[in-house]
Amino acid sequence: MQPTSMTVTTTPNLLILRPAAEVGIKGRQARAYFQDILRRNVTSALKRAGASVALKQDFGRLYVETDNGAAAVRALKRVFGIDNLSVVEGRCASQLEDILAIGEPTFRDQVRGRRFAVRAKRLTGATLPAQDVNAGLGALLKDAGGVVDLEQPDVTVEVEIGRERTLLFANRVPCAKGLPVGVGGRALVLLSGGYDSAVAAWRMLRRGLLVDYVFCNLGGGAYERLVLQLAKVLNDNWGHGHAARLHVVDFVDVVNALRRDVPRQYWQVVLKRQMYRAASAIAEECDAHAIVTGEALGQVSSQTLANLCAIESAATRPVLRPLIGHEKQEIMDEAVRIGTAAISRRVREYCALGALHTVVATTEERTDRAEGLLSPEVLTKALGERRKIDLIHLRPADLRAPYLFADNIPVEAQMIDCQDEHGFAHWHAPGAAHWDPVALMDQAGDLDRTRTYLVYCAHGVTSAGVAEVLQQSGFEAYAFSGGVQALRKMVEADVQQA
Numbered sequence: 001m002q003p004t005s006m007t008v009t010t011t012p013n014l015l016i017l018r019p020a021a022e023v024g025i026k027g028r029q030a031r032a033y034f035q036d037i038l039r040r041n042v043t044s045a046l047k048r049a050g051a052s053v054a055l056k057q058d059f060g061r062l063y064v065e066t067d068n069g070a071a072a073v074r075a076l077k078r079v080f081g082i083d084n085l086s087v088v089e090g091r092c093a094s095q096l097e098d099i100l101a102i103g104e105p106t107f108r109d110q111v112r113g114r115r116f117a118v119r120a121k122r123l124t125g126a127t128l129p130a131q132d133v134n135a136g137l138g139a140l141l142k143d144a145g146g147v148v149d150l151e152q153p154d155v156t157v158e159v160e161i162g163r164e165r166t167l168l169f170a171n172r173v174p175c176a177k178g179l180p181v182g183v184g185g186r187a188l189v190l191l192s193g194g195y196d197s198a199v200a201a202w203r204m205l206r207r208g209l210l211v212d213y214v215f216c217n218l219g220g221g222a223y224e225r226l227v228l229q230l231a232k233v234l235n236d237n238w239g240h241g242h243a244a245r246l247h248v249v250d251f252v253d254v255v256n257a258l259r260r261d262v263p264r265q266y267w268q269v270v271l272k273r274q275m276y277r278a279a280s281a282i283a284e285e286c287d288a289h290a291i292v293t294g295e296a297l298g299q300v301s302s303q304t305l306a307n308l309c310a311i312e313s314a315a316t317r318p319v320l321r322p323l324i325g326h327e328k329q330e331i332m333d334e335a336v337r338i339g340t341a342a343i344s345r346r347v348r349e350y351c352a353l354g355a356l357h358t359v360v361a362t363t364e365e366r367t368d369r370a371e372g373l374l375s376p377e378v379l380t381k382a383l384g385e386r387r388k389i390d391l392i393h394l395r396p397a398d399l400r401a402p403y404l405f406a407d408n409i410p411v412e413a414q415m416i417d418c419q420d421e422h423g424f425a426h427w428h429a430p431g432a433a434h435w436d437p438v439a440l441m442d443q444a445g446d447l448d449r450t451r452t453y454l455v456y457c458a459h460g461v462t463s464a465g466v467a468e469v470l471q472q473s474g475f476e477a478y479a480f481s482g483g484v485q486a487l488r489k490m491v492e493a494d495v496q497q498a
Contacts, residue, residue: 013065013066013067013068013069013072014063014064014065014087014088014091014167015063015064015066015069015072015073015076015085015086015087015088016061016062016063016064016085016086016088016160016167016169017042017061017062017063017064017076017082017085017175018060018061018082018083018084018085018086018172019034019035019038019060019061019062019081019082019083020080020081020082020083020177020178020179021083022178022179023035023038023081023179023180024060033183034081034179034180034183035057037081037180037181037182037183037241038062038079038081038082038180039055039057039062040182040241041079041080041081041180041181041182041240041241042055042062042064042076042079042082042240043055044240044241045075045076045078045079045240045241046064046066046071046072046075046076048075048236048240049068049071049072049074049075050068050071051066051067051068051071051072051075052065052066052067052068053065053066053072054066059123059124064076069087073085073087073173075240076175077173077174077175077176078175078176078237078238078240079175079176079180079240080176080177080178080179080180080181080205080206080208080238080240081176081177081178081179081180081181081208082175082176082177083174083175083177084172084173084174084175085172085173085175086158086169086170086171086172086173087169087173088167088168088169089106089107089168089169089170090102090103090106090167090168090169091165091166091167091168092165092166092168093164093165093166094126094127094128094161094162094163094164094165094166095128096128096132096133096136098166099128099133099136099137099159099161099166099168100136100137100140102168103137103140103141103157103159103168104137104140104141104144106168107141107155107157107168107170108140108141108144108145108146110155110157110170111141111144111145111146111155111157112144112145112146113145113146113147114146114147114154114155115146115147115148115149115152115153115154115155116141116146116147116148116149116153116154116155116156116157117138117148117149117150117153117155117156117157118133118134118137118138118141118157118159119134119156119157119158119159120133120134120137120158120159120160120161121158121159121160121161122161123160123161123162123163124163125162125163126161126162126163127163128161128166130159130161133159133161137157137159141157155170155171156170156171156172157169157170158170158172176206176238177206178205178206178207178208179206179207179208180208180241181205181208181209181210181211181238181239181240181241181242182208182210182241182242183208184207184208184209184210185209185210185289185290186209186210186211186212186286186287186288186289187204187209187210187211187212187288187289187290187291187292187320188211188212188213188214188247188279188282188283188286188288188290188291188292188317189201189204189211189212189213189214189291189292189293190214190216190275190276190279190291190292190293190294191213191214191215191227191230191231191246192215192216192227192294192347193215193223193226193227193230193343193344193347194294194344194347194349195294195328195331195332195335195340195341195344195345196294196295196296196299196323196331197293197294198230198234198294198335198338198340198343198344199294199323199331199334199335199338199340200292200293200294200321200322200323201213201234201292202234202238202334202338202340203322203323204292204320204322205234205238205239206238209292210242210244211234211239211242211244211292212244212245212246212247212286212288213231213234213244213245213246213247214246214247214249214275214278214279214282215227215228215231215246215247215248215249216249216251216254216274216275216278217248217249217250217251217252218251218252218255219348219476220410220452220476220478221402221403221404221406221478222403222471222475222476222477222478223347223348223476224248224403225399225403225404225471226343226346226347226471226474227246227347228246228389228394228399228403229343229399230340230343230344230347231244231246231391232391232394232399233339233340233343234340235391235392236391236392237338237339238338243390243391243392244391244392245286245388245389245390245391246388246389246391247282247386247387247388247389248386248387248388248389249278249282249382249383249386250382250385250386251274251275251278251382253378253381253382254271254274254378254379254382255271257374257375257378258270258271258274258374261373261374261375262370262371262373262374263370263373264357265357265358265359266359266362266366266367266370266371267358268300268301268302268358268359269302269307269310269311269358269359269362269367269370270367270370270371270374272302272311273311273314273367273371274314274371274374274379276291276311276312276314276315276319277314277315277379278379278382278383279291279315279317280314280315280316280317281383282383282386283316283317284316284317288317289317289318290317290318290319290320291315291317291318291319291320292319292320292321292322293319293320293321294321294323294331295308295321295323295324296321296323296324296325296326296327296328296331297324297325299328301358301359301360302358304360304361306360306361306362306363307359307360307361307362308321309364310362310363310364310366310367311367313364313367314371345474346472346473346474347474348449348450348474348476400468403471404464404467404468404471404478404479405460405464405467405478405479405480405481406454406478406479406480406481407480407481407482407486408490409454409480409490409491410452410454410478411452412451412452413451413452413453413454414431414433414448414451414452414453414454415429415431415432415433415453415454415455415456416432416433416435416440416453416454416455416456416466417429417432417433417434417435417456417457418435418436418437418440418455418456418457418462418463418466419434419456419457419458419484420458421434423458423484427484427488429456429487429488429491430491432456437457437462437463437465437466440466441466441469441470444469444470444473444475445473447470447475449474449475451476452476452477452478453467453470453475453476453477453478454477454478454479454480455467455470455477455478455479455480456479456480456483456484456487457483457484458483458484459483459484460479460480460481460482460483460486461483463479463480463483464479466479467479
């Protein structure tokens with residue numbers, strides 16, 4: 001059937017966003033607040049994706065006009081507070097002839113040889129009967145080779161009939177659901193870089209919290225680089241509408257003092273207490289309402305219920321543990337789904353301090369006595385020297401040079417010489433292992449992951465590439481800046497001073 005006159009337009013860049021059910025069921029005032037935050041986050045997500053945005057809200061939905069539909073869909077799938085979205089494939093006047101004329105060519109290829117259903121819905125003010133659209137468009141698509149199946153269709157063609165305009169689309173795209181980031185207050189996540197803390201952060205973002213991160217660095221620059229990458233992924237992919245910060249606290253002196261002054265069986269629980277105290281101090285400064293951890297009951301010896309009770313008394317803010325009842329495999333599977341697993345699997349275990357027979361059922365009183373042996377000035381100094389990193393402004397270059405190069409020799413580092421054979425024979429650092437750089441990168445998995453590595457070469461160029469590969473494989477490795485001549489000068493100066 002062809003109409004004599006018709007107003008029909010098509011666009012791939014009109015999207016319909018349906019808020020999550022938890023947003024829609026709120027009272028009028030709360031719902032308006034949640035929707036305001038959601039609009040802000042949608043705008044932020046599309047701007048980050050490089051797509052233009054024009055928003056309109058109607059009938060509880062958000063309608064988005066954008067110049068880059070594909071990029072918009074990718075970004076909006078990760079905006080919390082959206083249940084699902086549809087990409088409008090055709091729009092026309094709300095006349096049956098127009099709807100049939102645009103609907104049949106738009107969807108015939110999608111339904112050919114597949115089961116389909118047509119579901120039309122009238123919005124407020126529309127007069128065209130939905131059943132007329134279902135029957136008419138369904139008949140045309142059946143003639144085009146589709147198989148009608150109203151129970152389990154492969155393709156669901158939806159027609160949204162308005163008073164003057166009708167939108168046509170197929171198959172809704174599931175989104176992140178949850179609550180818009182920013183409606184639930186602010187929290188600090190103790191981020192270690194492993195699977196657990198990243199998933200815990202994601203779960204709190206999904207419940208609408210503004211999340212900043214505290215990283216207590218027990219390793220070195222390579223470790224910090226991985227954690228920074230992880231925080232960047234969480235913020236850029238899931239924290240739309242929020243410019244998160246990472247607070248970096250150097251815990252090396254804290255760990256050294258703990259090893260020296262605290263009985264070995266209390267190392268783990270006292271370390272956790274020190275982290276709680278660090279997070280509490282930072283939370284007070286930035287007005288965060290809670291601390292979030294990735295602890296799961298019984299996963300390691302320090303996470304028994306008795307130990308968690310003894311540890312938590314050090315916090316001055318409520319401690320949220322969204323993974324408390326989860327098994328490790330469940331957490332790892334979720335890390336894969338949210339996109340953090342690839343980084344977390346490269347992070348070494350730094351929190352295990354090597355103490356045998358860690359206490360598994362301490363009390364607050366016994367832990368107080370053990371922690372009392374540790375001078376509070378060590379943590380105070382570490383907090384005073386902490387660094388704050390704005391994740392949204394972090395560039396790829398910022399994740400490379402400051403963490404890749406070293407201008408000194410790390411304590412107990414294994415040095416790796418990547419010069420050619422002539423250069424190695426002419427001079428090499430005492431105790432250095434000689435590796436062909438290509439062979440080293442191919443066989444990196446054979447190296448001891450508990451060691452720190454310092455790689456050097458003739459001019460400092462090849463060693464940077466090798467150290468980059470090692471860091472991305474989860475090793476604590478650095479390239480010596482300046483090449484072999486600068487290293488030789490440093491080594492010989494140290495020998496003269498000795």
